[in-house]
Amino acid sequence: MKPSAIRELLKVANRPGMVSFAGGLPAAELFPIAEIEEVTKQVLREHGRRALQYGETEGLAALRDWVAGKFSTATVKLRRENILITTGAQQGLDLLGRVLLDAGDKVVVESPTYLAALGSWRPNGVEFLAAPTDQDGMRLETLEPLLARKPVFVYAQPNFQNPSGTTLSAERRPKLVEMIRAHDIALVEDNPYGELWFEEEPLPSLFELDARTGRGANGGLDSNVVYLGTFSKILAPAFRVGWTIAEEALIDKMALAKQAADLQSSTFNQYIALEMARRGLDISKLRTVYRERRDAMLGALEKHFPAGVTWTRPKGGLFLWVTLPERINTMELLPRAVENNVTFVPGEDFHAEHNGKNTMRLNFSNAGVDDIYAGIERLGSVFKTALAQ
Numbered sequence: 001m002k003p004s005a006i007r008e009l010l011k012v013a014n015r016p017g018m019v020s021f022a023g024g025l026p027a028a029e030l031f032p033i034a035e036i037e038e039v040t041k042q043v044l045r046e047h048g049r050r051a052l053q054y055g056e057t058e059g060l061a062a063l064r065d066w067v068a069g070k071f072s073t074a075t076v077k078l079r080r081e082n083i084l085i086t087t088g089a090q091q092g093l094d095l096l097g098r099v100l101l102d103a104g105d106k107v108v109v110e111s112p113t114y115l116a117a118l119g120s121w122r123p124n125g126v127e128f129l130a131a132p133t134d135q136d137g138m139r140l141e142t143l144e145p146l147l148a149r150k151p152v153f154v155y156a157q158p159n160f161q162n163p164s165g166t167t168l169s170a171e172r173r174p175k176l177v178e179m180i181r182a183h184d185i186a187l188v189e190d191n192p193y194g195e196l197w198f199e200e201e202p203l204p205s206l207f208e209l210d211a212r213t214g215r216g217a218n219g220g221l222d223s224n225v226v227y228l229g230t231f232s233k234i235l236a237p238a239f240r241v242g243w244t245i246a247e248e249a250l251i252d253k254m255a256l257a258k259q260a261a262d263l264q265s266s267t268f269n270q271y272i273a274l275e276m277a278r279r280g281l282d283i284s285k286l287r288t289v290y291r292e293r294r295d296a297m298l299g300a301l302e303k304h305f306p307a308g309v310t311w312t313r314p315k316g317g318l319f320l321w322v323t324l325p326e327r328i329n330t331m332e333l334l335p336r337a338v339e340n341n342v343t344f345v346p347g348e349d350f351h352a353e354h355n356g357k358n359t360m361r362l363n364f365s366n367a368g369v370d371d372i373y374a375g376i377e378r379l380g381s382v383f384k385t386a387l388a389q
Contacts (some may be wrong), residue, residue, distance in 0.1 A: 001208035002119075012338060019375030022343040024162060024318050025366040030286060031236050035279070036272065043271045055267040057255050059085025059243075063274045069242045071227070076211040081248045082221050084255055089192055089230035089242035090116060091258070096153075096188060096226065097121045098257040099250070106151040110138050112321070112359070114162045114190065126152075128352035129168060135312065137161070137168030140175055146362055147179060153226075159194040159202055160317025163333035163350045163361035167315055170203050177210045180224050190228045193317035195283050196293040200315070207245065208355045219245050231273050233318070234283055241273040290318070290365050296372045297364040304380030306387055311362075318365040321347070323358060324383065332362040333386055342378040 001318060043051050058064065063085055068078035086092045093116070101107070103125030109117065111130035118128065129146045131154075132139050138156060147154075156176075158168035168176070179185045191204045211223035223246070230242035244254060258264070294314065301311055301322075311322045322344075324330065330346040336344060347359025364372060 012343065015341070017341045018338075019342045019367055019371045019378070021362040021364070021367065021375060021379075022345050023366065024363055026233055026318075027286075027289060027365055030289060032276075032282075034335045036236070036276070039272055039275045039279070043268070043275060047271055051268045051271045053267060055264050055270070057259050057264050058251070059083065059265060060267065060270040060274060063241075063270050064243075066274060066277055067229075067245070071207070071229075071245055073208055073211070076208075076213045076223070078221060078245065079248075082251060083246055084246075084251045084258070085245045085265050085270060086242045086258070088232055088237070089190065089228040089241045089244075090120070091265075092228045092242060092254075092259070093117050093120045093188075093190070095244070095254045095257045095261070097124050097126075098188075099253045100152050101126050105292055106149055108143070108146050108154040109352050110156055110161065111352065112163050112347060112356055113155065113352065114157060117190070118349075118352055130352045133161075133164065135166055135273065137166055137172055138176065140172055140179065142177060143176075146344060147183045147185060151185060153188050154180065155188045156192065156206070157190045157193075158206055159191055160196065160314050160319070162193070162266045162317070163319055163345070164321040165312045165314030165317055165319045166321075167203070168206075171202060173206060174209055177206055177225070181210065185224065187225045188228065189225050192228075192230045192233050194229075195234050196287060196290060196315040196318070198287055198294065200314070223247060225319070226250065231277075234281055234286065235273060235276055239266075239269040239273050239330060241269055244346055288318075290316075293367065293369060293372060294320070294346075296369040297362065297376060300373050300376035304377045306370065306380065306384045308387065309383060313337040315339045318363055320362050322360045322362060324360075325387070326358050326384075329357045331349060331357065333382055336382050336386075337379060340378045340382055342375040342382075344379065 064080045064083040067083045067136050068080055097120050101121055101124040106127045106129055108129045108131055129151055131146055132142050161169060194202050207225040207227040210225045220382055227245040231239055236377045308325050312320045314320050345361040347356040348354055
């Protein structure tokens with residue numbers, strides 16, 4: 001186990017004058033603080049004794065019902081038993097590793113992929129199989145030989161992926177589901193950013209394309225897809241309220257693992273998240289502000305980054321991905337950037353095979369437009385100097 005590069009970078013992010021593009025932080029000035037205060041008082045007034053007490057490991061029944069209702073479709077009717085409330089979606093990843101993975105098992109991940117997923121499962125002694133990606137997500141022609149090696153599951157973030165910001169295309173989604181079904185392998189769909197779309201509503205989820213009702217145990221959910229979601233990016237991350245949707249048998253096993261990990265997620269926080277969700281989370285302002293900041297960053301990159309540097313153009317989410325000439329190591333450039341009061345996350349840790357040394361992730365949600373222009377100009381100067389040398 002190694003320290004997370006992002007957690008270490010957050011230690012310098014609050015230095016005076018520092019512009020941080022490192023963490024995946026939502027914009028704190030957009031948190032609905034007044035409404036949360038009102039809801040908190042309501043929860044204490046109406047549910048105080050229960051909200052402050054221990055609760056079920058699986059989560060607050062009413063919240064599980066809300067998640068089940070939100071994600072039910074014409075082809076699948078979810079039940080409370082298909083939902084596990086977790087301490088952030090991150091705990092869902094950890095619990096899946098505890099339940100499903102043994103030393104020597106194989107897991108297919110995108111390249112690059114979410115580094116905290118790698119951090120969750122690497123201690124289990126697993127072998128990661130990296131599937132290359134492009135601007136349309138996972139390249140499915142590279143997946144077939146990896147599936148032939150019998151991985152336990154495939155892990156993917158199909159919407160505005162962390163770190164690349166790319167989206168799995170409409171054409172590839174049903175094909176991926178078909179491949180998973182054909183090989184009878186699980187697919188873990190991690191979707192923390194799906195609500196943060198800018199231009200158009202998101203494509204159908206892999207879970208929606210795969211899930212069916214009436215073919216599973218006791219006529220329940222039948223799906224090879226395990227779906228992870230969270231309130232962290234659309235409400236506030238400090239509540240640490242996420243959820244996992246899966247067949248009942250898997251939820252039961254994950255609940256047993258959760259009992260050993262933390263007994264339960266905060267009852268109080270679940271009550272607040274539920275009441276906020278019932279009132280209706282207004283995500284339109286988040287989308288507007290984050291789109292403005294994405295556009296500002298794209299414009300600044302065009303103006304200040306040198307020739308030979310490329311980047312993705314995300315349609316939503318919090319991140320974009322930068323690729324420099326292969327001779328450049330972004331980890332070596334990071335200290336120079338910090339000296340110039342700007343931070344980013346080097347790309348190597350997002351690759352299971354520790355390649356991608358010439359890549360980096362930039363976050364655009366947590367800096368204002370003026371700071372984005374200033375920070376990108378500083379980074380551009382650092383890169384121009386490095387390329388000249």
